[in-house]
Amino acid sequence: MSQEKKPLPTIPLTYAGSNCEGCPAHNAGQLLRLGVNMENWDFVIALAGNPNTGKSTVFNALTGLRQHTGNWPGKTVTRAEGGFSYGEHRYKIVDLPGTYSLLSTSLDEEVARDFILFGQPDVTLIVVDATRLERNLNLVLQVLQITDRAVVCLNLMDEAERHGLKVDERRLARDLGVPVVPTAARYRRGFDQLLAAIADVATGRTVCKPRHMKSESGTIRQAVERLTDKLHQLYPQLPNARWVALRLLDGDQRIATAVQNGELGELSRQTPDDVQTLHLEAVA
Amino acid sequence: MTTLPLPNNQATTADDILKTAESLRWEVGRDFHERLMEDVYTEAAQLADRAVTYPQQKPRFDLDRTIDRIVTSRLWGFPMMILLFTLVFWITISGANVPSGWLATLLVDMGHPFLKGLADGIGLPWWLSGLLIDGIYLAAAWVTSVMLPPMAIFFPLFTLLEDFGYLPRVAFNLDNMFKKSGAHGKQALSMMMGFGCNAAGVVATRVIDSPRERLIAIITNNFALCNGRWPTQILIATLFIGSTVPAYLAGLVSALAVVSVALLGVMLSFAVSWGLSRTVLKGEVSTFSLELPPYRPPRVWQTIYTSMIDRTLFVLWRALVFAVPAGAVIWLVANVQIGGLSLAEYIINFLNPLGLLLGLNGVILLAYIVAIPANEIVIPTILMLTVLVTGSAGGSGAGVMFELDSNAETMALFTAGGWTLLTAVNLMLFSLIHNPCSTTIYTIYKETGSRKWTAVAALLPVAMGFLITFLVAHSGLF
Numbered sequence: 236m237s238q239e240k241k242p243l244p245t246i247p248l249t250y251a252g253s254n255c256e257g258c259p260a261h262n263a264g265q266l267l268r269l270g271v272n273m274e275n276w277d278f279v280i281a282l283a284g285n286p287n288t289g290k291s292t293v294f295n296a297l298t299g300l301r302q303h304t305g306n307w308p309g310k311t312v313t314r315a316e317g318g319f320s321y322g323e324h325r326y327k328i329v330d331l332p333g334t335y336s337l338l339s340t341s342l343d344e345e346v347a348r349d350f351i352l353f354g355q356p357d358v359t360l361i362v363v364d365a366t367r368l369e370r371n372l373n374l375v376l377q378v379l380q381i382t383d384r385a386v387v388c389l390n391l392m393d394e395a396e397r398h399g400l401k402v403d404e405r406r407l408a409r410d411l412g413v414p415v416v417p418t419a420a421r422y423r424r425g426f427d428q429l430l431a432a433i434a435d436v437a438t439g440r441t442v443c444k445p446r447h448m449k450s451e452s453g454t455i456r457q458a459v460e461r462l463t464d465k466l467h468q469l470y471p472q473l474p475n476a477r478w479v480a481l482r483l484l485d486g487d488q489r490i491a492t493a494v495q496n497g498e499l500g501e502l503s504r505q506t507p508d509d510v511q512t513l514h515l516e517a518v519a
Numbered sequence: 520m521t522t523l524p525l526p527n528n529q530a531t532t533a534d535d536i537l538k539t540a541e542s543l544r545w546e547v548g549r550d551f552h553e554r555l556m557e558d559v560y561t562e563a564a565q566l567a568d569r570a571v572t573y574p575q576q577k578p579r580f581d582l583d584r585t586i587d588r589i590v591t592s593r594l595w596g597f598p599m600m601i602l603l604f605t606l607v608f609w610i611t612i613s614g615a616n617v618p619s620g621w622l623a624t625l626l627v628d629m630g631h632p633f634l635k636g637l638a639d640g641i642g643l644p645w646w647l648s649g650l651l652i653d654g655i656y657l658a659a660a661w662v663t664s665v666m667l668p669p670m671a672i673f674f675p676l677f678t679l680l681e682d683f684g685y686l687p688r689v690a691f692n693l694d695n696m697f698k699k700s701g702a703h704g705k706q707a708l709s710m711m712m713g714f715g716c717n718a719a720g721v722v723a724t725r726v727i728d729s730p731r732e733r734l735i736a737i738i739t740n741n742f743a744l745c746n747g748r749w750p751t752q753i754l755i756a757t758l759f760i761g762s763t764v765p766a767y768l769a770g771l772v773s774a775l776a777v778v779s780v781a782l783l784g785v786m787l788s789f790a791v792s793w794g795l796s797r798t799v800l801k802g803e804v805s806t807f808s809l810e811l812p813p814y815r816p817p818r819v820w821q822t823i824y825t826s827m828i829d830r831t832l833f834v835l836w837r838a839l840v841f842a843v844p845a846g847a848v849i850w851l852v853a854n855v856q857i858g859g860l861s862l863a864e865y866i867i868n869f870l871n872p873l874g875l876l877l878g879l880n881g882v883i884l885l886a887y888i889v890a891i892p893a894n895e896i897v898i899p900t901i902l903m904l905t906v907l908v909t910g911s912a913g914g915s916g917a918g919v920m921f922e923l924d925s926n927a928e929t930m931a932l933f934t935a936g937g938w939t940l941l942t943a944v945n946l947m948l949f950s951l952i953h954n955p956c957s958t959t960i961y962t963i964y965k966e967t968g969s970r971k972w973t974a975v976a977a978l979l980p981v982a983m984g985f986l987i988t989f990l991v992a993h994s995g996l997f
Contacts, residue, residue, distance in 0.1 A: 338556060368571055372563035399574030407570040448562055455554070458543040465539060468531040481555065483540035484547055486803060491540070495533045 266430060268299030269318035269325070276318060276327035278437040281351055283378055284362035285371050286333030289390045292420040293362055294330045297430075321430050324437070329356070335370070337377045338485070345489065351381050352475075353498065357437045359385045365395040365402050365417070375411065379445040380478040385413045386432045393419040412444040447477065458484060470499055583814050587688065591811075596692040601778060603685070607676045609774035612753055615668040622664035630660060650850055658846025659839050661899045669750060670831045677715070678826040682817035686711050691811060693785075698804055700789045701796025703732035706739070710788060713743030714781075717959040720745075721966055731802045737963055738976045739791045741955045742784040747894035751950045752777045754898055758930050759943035776947070784951050791979070841893035848889060849900055853907050863907055877985060878945040878992025880937065882908060887949070892957045897950065902929070905936040941997035945988045952984035 284290045294300070298317030315330040331350055332343035351359055359382050363371035378385060389404055408415040414432040418425030435441035462480035466473055473479065479499065482490040493499045544551070590599050634656060638648035680686060689711065694704035705727050713720025717740050724736040744752065756776040761769035796802070852863040863885065871881035886900040909932070933942075954977045955963070964973040991997075 336556075336559075338552070338559075369564050369567035372566050373559050376559050376563055376566075401572040403570045403572070407566065410566050410569065448558060455547050455551070458547050462536065462540055462543065465531050465536050469533065469536060480540075483537070484544055485552055485555065486544060491537055494536055497533070 265320075265322050266297075266426075267320040268297065269320060270299050272318050274318075275325055277324040278326050278357040279354070280326055280328040280433060280437070281354065281356035281359045282328055282330045282362065283347055283351065283359055283374065284333055284388075285335055285364065285367075285374055288333070288362045288364040288371065289420045290330065290333055290362045293360075293388060293390065293418075294328060296420055296423060296426065297328055322434055324434065326433075326437070328360075329354070334374065336374060337381070348381070349489070351378060353493075356382070357384060358433050360388055360433060361385055362388045362390050362420075364391050365389050366391055366398060366400060368402065376446070376448060379411065379413065380448065380481075381475050383413075383443050383445045383474070384436055385443060385445065386429070386436055387411060387413055387415040388420075388429055389415055389417040390420050392417045392425070393422060410446060412446045414441060414443070455484075466494075473499060586814060587811060590685070590688045591691050596688075600689060600692060601782070603680070604781070605771075605774050605778045607673065607680070608753075608777050609770060610676065611669050611673045612757065612774055612777070613770045614672050615753075618668040618671075619664055622667060623661075626660035626664055627657065631657060646854075649854065650847055654846040654850030655843050656846075658842040658849070658896065658899060662839060662842040662895055663835065667831070667835055669753060670746065670835065671827065673746075673749065674715075674826040674831050675823045678822050679817045679819070682822055684811070684814045687811050696789055697792065700792035701802075701804060702735045702739075702789075702792040703727045703729065703805060706732070706736040706788075706792070709736050709740060710743045710785070713740045713745060715746055717741055717743065717745045717955050718962040721959060721962045724966070729802070729805050731796075731800050732805065734967065734972060735792050735795050735800055737967060738795065738972070738979065739788045741959065741976065741980050742788040742791065742951070744781045744784050744951055745894065745956075745959075747956065748897075748950050749777075750895065751898050752780055752947055755943050755947050755950075756780075758933070759938075759940055762930070763940070780947050780951050783948075787952065787983070791983075842896045842899075845889055845892065845896050845900070849903055852889075853903070861907065863904060867904065867908060876992070877949075877988040878941045878997075879949060879988060880942065882936065883942075883946055883949070887953060890956075891954070894950070894956050902932065905932055909935045939997065941992060944997065945991055948991065949984050949988050952980050952987055954978070954981045 282290055282294055294315065294317065297319050299319075300315070300317045316327060317330070318325065318327050320326065329350060331347040334344045334347050337344055337348040337351070350356070359378055361375050361378055363375060375385075375387060387407070389402060389407070392402070395402060402417070404415045404417050414436065416425055416429045416432050418429055420426075432441070436443060459477060459480045462483060463476045466476040466479055470476070479490060479494070483494070490499075548554075589595050631652065634652045635648065638652055643651075686708075690704070690707035693707040693710075697704050697706050706724070708726060709720050709723040711720075712723040720740040720743055721737050724733050724740070727733040727736055753773070756773040757769070760776040761773040764772045849863075852866070853861050855862045857865070866885050867881035869881070870884040874880040874882070874884045882901055882904040885904060886897050889900050890897045954960070960973060960977050963976050964970070967973060967976075
């Protein structure tokens with residue numbers, strides 16, 4: 236894959252020239268909220284996160300919509316969509332149901348998981364609660380097993396500050412291998428950097444190198460390796476074979492079906508050719 | 520990691536992969552899912568720990584976490600649960616006696632003669648005043664005086680526990696056992712609701728996504744002792760179990776007896792879930808995340824107010840709605856005579872052999888038939904029918920539901936009716952293990968949309984109740 240590109244896991248703070256045009260803050264004026272108008276989008280953003288992390292606030296701030304979502308996991312099983320334009324690109328953003336995990340298969344988790352996997356968003360924006368980082372990272376780690384195009388929005392920084400918490404976002408970005416942007420969505424703080432990070436990952440200017448879980452006992456590792464090998468034989472380009480192997484071992488019917496009917500094969504064909512290279516060329 | 524293009528793509532097929540996966544699943548073991556989750560959690564914890572600095576270097580003393588450590592601990596979790604619920608019932612039992620007595624004096628001892636006098640004054644025919652005042656009015660008065668005080672104590676206490684954040688911890692404690700029974704962990708939540716009302720509990724199973732596990736939760740919800748059955752348990756425990764120990768222990772022992780019956784219900788839930796998930800409802804267990812909310816100091820006055828309005832009065836209203844026609848039916852079966860014997864006596868004589876075989880009696884069985892609409896009226900019905908059969912002078916005659924002035928008199932009546940400790944124990948058991956009330960049955964039908972499963976949910980507990988009471992009756996313990 237695109238490993239030879241130099242990884243830029245943290246927020247790119249300076250750009251060539253480092254003048255006003257280069258400053259991410261300068262681009263803030265370029266945000267155009269398009270509401271439900273999602274025509275001619277260049278990139279698709281999936282919005283994932285635990286319930287109650289301010290996901291909808293981020294969604295509303297970006298699109299200008301007033302999406303109301305309930306707090307109960309399982310109640311919101313549909314997804315809301317909206318659009319915005321930033322810089323020279325137009326984005327479609329899909330608000331997924333808030334979930335704690337992507338492992339078990341309740342309806343809400345399945346909707347979120349399927350979109351991240353099969354919907355192939357250009358960027359998955361994971362909104363996390365800075366005051367409950369540990370619990371939120373469970374989901375982040377799971378998302379990063381499925382896709383490597385992700386941005387972490389470290390939200391509720393205002394609350395974290397109030398509680399006297401300090402979150403070292405650079406360290407976190409280095410550990411996770413994806414951009415991490417601190418925000419306070421309620422006060423629109425940090426949105427300039429967030430938009431810049433999203434644009435950079437979407438266009439391929441930032442190449443993520445997400446952390447992959449290491450691990451587990453010998454038997455599991457061997458089983459995973461055997462399956463991963465087989466998957467690679469059938470679908471040589473599959474980007475997340477290891478994750479697929481884990482799902483199969485867990486008895487995930489949906490994934491088994493996708494292996495069977497070739498749905499996964501289509502993913503692997505599409506990823507390198509159609510989508511990714513195009514964006515990489517744009518940068519190069 | 521760039522993947523090497525392997526030459527023999529044809530060698531591996533999708534079926535091959537799935538077959539390999541299937542066989543490898545045996546090797547990785549049943550707890551694979553948990554280990555996977557554990558890996559994620561461990562890693563998340565490490566990452567968070569590296570990134571977050573707390574205000575003081577040393578993590579502050581965290582009250583929530585400390586409480587959680589105790590109430591959800593493997594060692595203390597269950598004892599704490601039993602202790603807390605025993606305390607709640609003990610407060611309910613010992614606190615309800617006095618106001619119950621006041622209400623009974625007001626509504627029954629004073630209200631009933633007053634209305635009777637009024638009816639005589641305006642010259643109502645005996646059958647009409649009998650039906651209206653001895654039947655309907657007394658049923659309503661009895662239900663109010665017996666049910667209102669315990670509910671007015673129990674529901675606010677229960678709601679306070681809920682507000683404080685304790686119930687999700689109970690669900691957390693029970694989750695593992697539900698899982699072992701092949702059921703969904705969220706069944707612990709619907710069961711908690713069932714302790715209030717089974718119909719509400721059945722609706723609450725909507726939080727369970729898998730249809731298989733949801734059916735299990737619906738069928739077993741009846742084993743959560745619902746509000747309508749608490750008064751039966753409390754009264755019988757107070758009269759029979761409490762009287763077997765010295766007076767100063769009576770309240771505590773009665774409370775423990777009630778808690779034991781409730782716990783037995785929980786055990787039966789596990790047992791039946793286990794049985795169902797291994798026979799007709801086979802399948803894999805799904806996992807879920809349960810967020811333990813922070814403990815909050817409950818808003819006491821608001822809780823008392825809302826639990827009075829939403830629960831106490833709501834349930835009381837429902838009980839009254841059902842008690843009114845039941846009161847009429849009871850009066851009628853006790854007063855319609857065929858060949859010198861009342862209808863009730865015919866039925867009781869018919870049911871007696873079966874009742875005695877189960878360590879119960881015909882009166883109790885008839886009461887359960889009359890009380891299908893609402894469990895709340897079982898005790899008044901039993902008392903009334905016992906008077907009818909024994910011809911005891913304690914009450915006001917055929918078909919009149921009444922409140923006896925003291926527990927001692929009620930006890931005397933039961934003894935005259937041939938009751939023993941066995942009858943009491945088996946009544947408590949049967950009250951736990953019998954068909955759900957008609958409201959719950961209807962709710963089950965609406966939720967499952969299946970006549971078959973509704974029938975299973977209604978008949979399975981009755982069959983089990985017959986079996987268990989029969990076994991206890993012939994165990995030689997009593």
